[in-house]
């Protein structure tokens with residue numbers, strides 16, 4: 001218990017907000033001290049004494065976002081993304097994300113998975129928000145099992161592998177299967193970028209031979225079938241190995257449905273999508289600035305986007321991550337004549353919340369989510385806000401086994417976002433805070449912008465603007481995949497609607 005608490009004064013109270021967890025909501029005061037939520041008090045009670053009180057009347061309070069898929073200071077061939085941990089993490093906070101997850105991807109055959117992860121952990125010392133890490137394996141050799149053990153010891157409990165990008169990051173099927181088996185042994189999770197490499201290579205070559213290899217043709221070179229064929233193959237391998245598997249950036253309803261079917265057979269499979277696949281379609285490649293949209297997989301047809309959004313709303317997709325990759329327009333424009341020479345990936349850590357919230361809300365039977373009135377019993381067509389919290393924070397915390405994250409409950413980290421779901425702003429691509437000069441969402445009118453952001457108990461965004469907390473971000477050591485699920489089941493505070501807890505009540509063991 002901190003000194004402030006002993007005097008009966010918490011460091012911060014967010015008062016009178018509609019507090020929303022993935023499993024429910026209530027009007028409440030959230031009490032914060034020493035970096036954690038210490039109590040959630042019914043709003044009918046007096047506001048507890050605190051050094052600072054933020055009035056969240058008429059607004060929504062949710063857990064800070066967890067972006068499970070960011071690339072920070074990423075080197076791919078001759079390209080390097082332009083932001084470092086200080087910039088990416090500050091931009092994340094601006095956008096309501098209080099934990100980012102990066103990847104330790106070996107830059108070439110000389111760098112081992114362990115070295116790649118160690119390099120990222122060292123860079124993360126500059127982070128303004130909390131950080132967790134995924135490992136990555138490209139080539140199997142007899143040292144890999146011991147490296148994965150060491151990664152697990154460092155709290156890195158997942159490994160990403162690419163089914164495409166031959167000659168750079170691609171892992172062959174032998175490697176994928178062996179690593180899956182190791183991750184089962186180490187209670188970890190296998191992350192997969194699923195695109196069928198032979199189809200992509202063939203299709204790209206065919207387009208190059210026909211002189212159709214500029215950015216305007218990107219979507220034609222990477223067909224939906226290539227994604228789905230790879231998802232199908234990897235699911236079979238995961239089923240064979242008994243391995244939990246997570247698909248990054250699923251961009252087609254067919255790919256999502258394959259995951260759902262596998263889950264129905266008992267495969268522990270997870271589906272992630274990204275904001276851009278929910279709101280942008282392949283018409284962008286015939287727009288004035290097609291280079292703004294160079295990423296893999298590419299944007300899909302308008303029909304595909306509409307079907308993907310249905311799955312985003314109905315729970316078939318589990319998480320929404322940015323796949324943040326921060327190149328600027330100078331880099332993007334250097335080789336628009338040949339997509340094979342371009343840097344692929346989009347800046348998005350800052351805009352994940354409004355793009356995802358807007359996409360979800362537009363597809364929802366939506367009426368007045370914050371209009372809780374006196375009862376706190378708002379009706380928004382049945383759980384839009386809860387669904388959003390799950391996609392944005394709770395599910396990424398659960399699946400990635402991040403202790404103390406993803407819920408507003410006593411004992412959890414005080415990572416909180418206050419927002420007004422009805423407030424709309426127009427994206428100014430040049431006015432954001434990532435290390436670039438554009439946004440693929442420039443000019444779009446979006447809802448779901450954070451007004452207050454609290455990270456580790458510190459108010460970093462408020463009506464006055466951004467308050468840089470300095471390099472206070474911690475590296476979060478992850479639990480095992482099954483260990484985390486078991487713990488979540490045993491911890492009702494995270495799983496049930498926010499409990500009313502008296503101020504000063506004991507923090508649950510192991511929270």
Ligand SMILES: [Zn+2]
Pocket residue numbers: 069071248323
């Ligand atoms: Zn990525």
